[in-house]
Amino acid sequence: MGEGLLIITIRDVRAICTAPAGTNLVVVKVETDEPELYGLGCATFTYRHLAVSCVVEEYLKPLLVGRGVADIEDLWHLMNCNAYWRNGPIGNNAISGVDMALWDIKGKLAKMPVYSLLGGKARQAVMAYVHVYGETLPEIVDNILQGLAEGVRCFRIHWGNTSKLYESAGKLAGVYFDPDLYMRQTLELFSYVRDKVGYEVKLCHDVHERLAPIDAIRFAKELEPFRLFFLEDALPPEQSEWYGVMRQQTTTPIAIGELFNNPKEWTQLITGRSIDFIRAHPSQLGGVTPTRKLAILAEQFGVRTAWHGPEDISPVGHAANIHLDLASHNFGIQEWRGIDAAVAEVFPGSPTLRDGCLQLNEQPGWGVDIDERHAKKFPCTHSTTLWTQKRILDGTLIYP
């Protein structure tokens, strides 16, 4: 098998853009000179899909065609330094598409699922958390009870569309947000939910970086009685030094990472033991190759993984998350927004949720395929999104 692997070369590299459920997905297909042997990788950057697709087809394809598929480690570094400037989201997603596709090919050649190539299973099941929203407290509790009945044990809980409360507050386009009201309402929410469902249910919350550092620290302390599984993105990556202060001040578990691109963004947080969960988005880091290294670094410092799993990630990317989860000793939990039926139809073999745990189909590689003819029926579009246009009441734009 090893010798066969050496002579198989890359014949074509293509970016496939599709939006079966309205969210833009980008998947890279690497074809080889071996008939029927190809790999798929997730390169989804929903809000800049054309830029990623251009990097894949105009820059990475000419770099890669004719090279052997075997040495992923070398090809990853070749792609990473080829443009000289590096570690940005567009380039990293493009590299991820190729990197994951090469792992898919290696798995197919070895006739093994990728988690097996990564060392095999560190556990038998991958626990997921799902998102719960509601306009009222009883509605949020009902949604949790429904999830519990389906076997889910961990929930990220949030008020529904709070922006409604503030839409008359300003004139600039966007969604208005009152940090003080948000913190008060969220504490009320946790108090109510704990009162109704008890402490056996795991609960998370995502601040979306919308607080000033000292407010975020006080908020994390005030949440302590409600025993969160983690508090996510309490602060933006640009303020990451504050996490060291937060860690000294509170026992609420801290999670961050979905916006990270560059190893410099996580090294200090992990080695300084300032966070509890690393929530990176594997395609944003450049694929499985760098994400596996991040997982292993985190393991050495007692930090657990909780890879980002939103709807703007392809089923190939979801599968890659789960393969990493299975093979990483320091797996914590996996975010799961579900895969829309229309998306699953384009991507046969998509992972599924059963009894609160994520299931793979155990096929070689990622186990996920794409029906390209069907994918073409759902072209991507690009409208300007409002969710990244949040403002506080005086009209100041805040992140994200």
Ligand code: CO
């Ligand atoms: Co988040």
